[in-house]
Amino acid sequence: MCKGLATLPATCLKSAKDIKHKISFLLQKPEPQAAEQKHSKERAAAASAAAKRLPTATEVEKWKESFNHVMSSETGRTVFTSFLKSEFSQENIDFWMACEDYKKTSPAKLAARARKIYQQYVEADAPNEVNLDAATRDETRQSVDNACPSCFDRAQKVIYTLMEKDSYRRFLNSKLMNALSQSFHQENIAKKNCNLLESSRLLAGGA
Structure with a gap:
């Protein structure tokens, strides 16, 4: 943090801080489903690590370009999962x-793993x-x-398309994404003001 940042308007700093707290709250890691806990420890750990840091402005801009950018990013999936949780469609x-x-x-x-996934998500009246x-x-x-590595490919593609065509569009206009964008905007203002204050201080010192 630059020395001049402390002299920035209190309302500006408080606003940026409040937004970051709000985002951190929205990104709270969802609890894994009971039947999936044993098989999702690594995934949960990765999601927890991703949730501990806020995405960068570059990452968020990438997410706005395509759903693929969201799903190919660990942090992107964490943020999108938080959004789906708010819509009760995390499954x-x-x-x-x-x-x-x-x-x-x-x-x-x-075979055993395929059966568990089928019973958890696919069959009629499955828990999720x-x-x-x-x-x-x-x-x-x-x-x-006749379990094989590709036995869920069609179903997975259908759900991916559903998320892309439906949930992703709402995600882009969600409170979470708006909060992220607002946070970057406030940070940019703070940085610009900070640079101006530093320049003024240097000029005053050299006068």
């Missing part, structure tokens, strides 16, 4: 991530049932009976 990204983890499962454990059409649900059920 979509949980399922997508479970499918990603499943592809890394050893062959000996594929995702919104799949009947044909995709039936195809997935048949694939799970």
